[in-house]
Amino acid sequence: MLPCGTFNETYAQDMAIVRTRLQWGLFIAVMVGVLTLPLYASGYIVSTTIATGVTLIAVLGLAIVTGYCGQFSLGQAGFIGVGAYTSAILMTRYNMPFLLAVPAAGFVSALVGLIFAVPSLRIKGFYLVMVTIGAHFIIIWTIVHLPKLTGGADGMVAPWASIGGFTFDSDIKYYYFVIPVVILMTFLAKNIGRTRAGRAFVAIRDNDLAAEVMGINLFSYKMLAFAMSAFYAGIAGALWGPFLGRISPEHFSNLVSVPLGAVWLLGMVIIGGTGSILGAVLGTLFLRVLQEIVSAMTPIVATQFPALERFAPATFGGILFGLAVIVFLIAEPRGLSHRWEIFKASYRLWPFSR
Amino acid sequence: MQQPETTRKSTLAVDNIFLSFGGIQALKGVSLEVGEKEIVAIIGPNGAGKTSLLNSINGFYRPQKGRIFFNGLEVTNLSSHRRAQLGLARTFQNIELYTGMTTLDNLMAARHIHMKYNFLWGALYFGKAHDEEIRHRRVVEDIIDFLEMEAIRKKVVGALPYGKRKLVELGRALALEPKLLLLDEPMAGMNTEEKEDMARFILDIYEEKGIPVVLIEHDMGVVMDIADKVVVLDFGEKIADGSSKEVKSNPRVIKAYLGEEEPAQTGTKV
Numbered sequence: 001m002l003p004c005g006t007f008n009e010t011y012a013q014d015m016a017i018v019r020t021r022l023q024w025g026l027f028i029a030v031m032v033g034v035l036t037l038p039l040y041a042s043g044y045i046v047s048t049t050i051a052t053g054v055t056l057i058a059v060l061g062l063a064i065v066t067g068y069c070g071q072f073s074l075g076q077a078g079f080i081g082v083g084a085y086t087s088a089i090l091m092t093r094y095n096m097p098f099l100l101a102v103p104a105a106g107f108v109s110a111l112v113g114l115i116f117a118v119p120s121l122r123i124k125g126f127y128l129v130m131v132t133i134g135a136h137f138i139i140i141w142t143i144v145h146l147p148k149l150t151g152g153a154d155g156m157v158a159p160w161a162s163i164g165g166f167t168f169d170s171d172i173k174y175y176y177f178v179i180p181v182v183i184l185m186t187f188l189a190k191n192i193g194r195t196r197a198g199r200a201f202v203a204i205r206d207n208d209l210a211a212e213v214m215g216i217n218l219f220s221y222k223m224l225a226f227a228m229s230a231f232y233a234g235i236a237g238a239l240w241g242p243f244l245g246r247i248s249p250e251h252f253s254n255l256v257s258v259p260l261g262a263v264w265l266l267g268m269v270i271i272g273g274t275g276s277i278l279g280a281v282l283g284t285l286f287l288r289v290l291q292e293i294v295s296a297m298t299p300i301v302a303t304q305f306p307a308l309e310r311f312a313p314a315t316f317g318g319i320l321f322g323l324a325v326i327v328f329l330i331a332e333p334r335g336l337s338h339r340w341e342i343f344k345a346s347y348r349l350w351p352f353s354r
Numbered sequence: 355m356q357q358p359e360t361t362r363k364s365t366l367a368v369d370n371i372f373l374s375f376g377g378i379q380a381l382k383g384v385s386l387e388v389g390e391k392e393i394v395a396i397i398g399p400n401g402a403g404k405t406s407l408l409n410s411i412n413g414f415y416r417p418q419k420g421r422i423f424f425n426g427l428e429v430t431n432l433s434s435h436r437r438a439q440l441g442l443a444r445t446f447q448n449i450e451l452y453t454g455m456t457t458l459d460n461l462m463a464a465r466h467i468h469m470k471y472n473f474l475w476g477a478l479y480f481g482k483a484h485d486e487e488i489r490h491r492r493v494v495e496d497i498i499d500f501l502e503m504e505a506i507r508k509k510v511v512g513a514l515p516y517g518k519r520k521l522v523e524l525g526r527a528l529a530l531e532p533k534l535l536l537l538d539e540p541m542a543g544m545n546t547e548e549k550e551d552m553a554r555f556i557l558d559i560y561e562e563k564g565i566p567v568v569l570i571e572h573d574m575g576v577v578m579d580i581a582d583k584v585v586v587l588d589f590g591e592k593i594a595d596g597s598s599k600e601v602k603s604n605p606r607v608i609k610a611y612l613g614e615e616e617p618a619q620t621g622t623k624v
């Protein structure tokens with residue numbers, strides 16, 4: 001349904017993402033707000049926003065393979081690791097410029113993703129989840145057991161990003177590299193979702209047999225979805241390394257205490273609403289805020305209730321995460337993006353929607 | 355084996371196929387021909403193998419024996435999606451739509467095989483991706499007009515009433531621009547008005563777009579009205595094949611339906 005007074009005169013208008021003046025206004029306001037953030041926000045907010053942006057890229061990848069294509073994956077953290085290590089190795093050992101190392105990390109990760117995607121033609125549901133968990137184990141195991149290349153369990157330095165002579169050696173500087181990449185990756189994911197490949201993905205998710213009968217090559221498109229998802233993870237990893245400064249296998253584990261753990265990422269897709277890029281954004285924001293609350297409260301809990309100290313922070317975060325997901329699955333299984341649609345519809349029909 | 359003489363002219367030729375599931379023989383040596391300009395009805399009691407035959411034609415099931423030709427090309431060993439790309443479209447007995455998508459997107463998804471741009475162009479939504487999206491949107495809108503689905507264009511199909519979902523499924527098959535349309539009980543479970551609409555649409559598809567149709571249908575009234583040829587299956591065997599009149603008076607058909615051998619009375623519903 002369209003807002004009052006808006007009419008589509010061409011299909012191009014009907015198919016545009018940002019259509020009304022209000023939407024343009026909101027869009028521009030958000031863009032300006034995000035791009036000027038370091039001017040007025042604290043260092044903490046800036047670094048948290050970088051971390052959130054990197055997380056969002058990984059979540060977008062998961063939104064493609066799981067949200068659109070319906071192939072559940074718990075391997076995303078592993079592919080982020082592949083990306084982070086690839087770019088760190090290329091930069092430190094082969095002196096590759098950062099600007100090349102980032103896409104290279106995406107492609108290497110996509111390649112690894114393709115290998116683990118092969119079983120997806122035959123295996124579905126829980127079994128596929130097991131395969132992706134296995135993929136994660138194998139990736140981490142490989143990283144630990146290639147110490148010459150990766151530093152093994154001790155990890156390795158992920159150097160500052162630099163382009164030409166300019167080094168992004170502070171959070172504020174790095175912010176202006178990461179955020180445009182996040183915006184670009186979001187834009188690309190949105191377009192993938194609403195065009196040929198995206199429809200093929202959703203067709204496979206909703207009814208794979210019908211999709212095949214309607215001329216969609218299941219194998220190629222499942223492979224493509226996994227590759228895209230791993231590509232996004234790889235880019236996220238390549239951006240995550242310089243932010244951390246030093247990377248080691250535990251940064252890419254699936255523990256609840258790891259902000260990029262696969263369970264958090266999957267939670268972000270689910271809470272946001274599967275099959276929606278806006279959902280990926282909202283879900284990421286929501287759970288990132290939750291993560292920040294957890295880490296801010298952990299020391300308080302520890303001093304107030306010393307008895308609980310040894311459970312924190314992992315248990316505390318895990319409990320809140322579990323609660324959030326359960327509440328969402330009960331109250332709004334279609335996710336935050338669906339809430340937003342309802343809000344939009346009632347706003348447009350106001351005062352008749354009351 | 356030589357390619358049967360007749361396959362050159364016919365749109366579809368099914369040649370002596372056998373299909374079994376474990377111990378169940380679903381199809382026992384069934385042959386079938388569909389001409390360029392024909393509406394063929396497949397009838398038969400429940401469990402006769404009608405759906406199995408359709409599933410074999412579009413590659414959903416793989417017969418153990420026999421061959422299938424489509425527009426002169428042997429498709430016996432091709433996957434379903436290859437057969438779709440050659441122009442075989444179908445609907446299902448138990449509606450198989452993309453439930454989470456809108457009517458529009460269900461139809462757009464069926465344009466998949468006609469779109470040429472790859473996902474990189476799609477990601478940029480630029481140049482040929484943008485142009486093709488609009489061009490195919492136009493084709494899809496024509497089908498929406500044709501099937502009078504304007505009101506449900508942007509509705510998510512999972513929430514639509516049964517009759518509408520049947521219609522969307524027909525629309526999705528049409529969006530494939532098929533050279534042959536296979537319909538598995540397109541009117542089952544519909545009320546009279548919906549049935550009449552559906553029959554009209556099928557005839558319009560055939561007459562205006564010139565697409566031959568194979569349909570499975572239990573309603574004999576409908577079959578008599580629209581089919582040029584009727585094929586009768588019983589326990590996996592083809593027991594009759596001819597005009598509706600011929601089939602109606604065929605003693606084997608009467609036996610299969612009524613369970614006894616008796617000459618047909620006028621007006622008997624076969």
Ligand SMILES: Nc1ncnc2c1ncn2[C@@H]1O[C@H](COP(=O)(O)OP(=O)(O)OP(=O)(O)O)[C@@H](O)[C@H]1O
Nearest residue numbers: 375378380398399400401402403404405406407447
């Ligand atoms: N996938 C399958 N696995 C096992 N048996 C099957 C399968 N599909 C069909 N059959 C069996 O094959 C036979 C023919 O079934 P089919 O669905 O083709 O019948 P039909 O003529 O379409 O019947 P209806 O009018 O009830 O739709 C039945 O005995 C059925 O149980």
Ligand SMILES: [Mg+2]
Nearest residue numbers: 404405406447
């Ligand atoms: Mg059937």
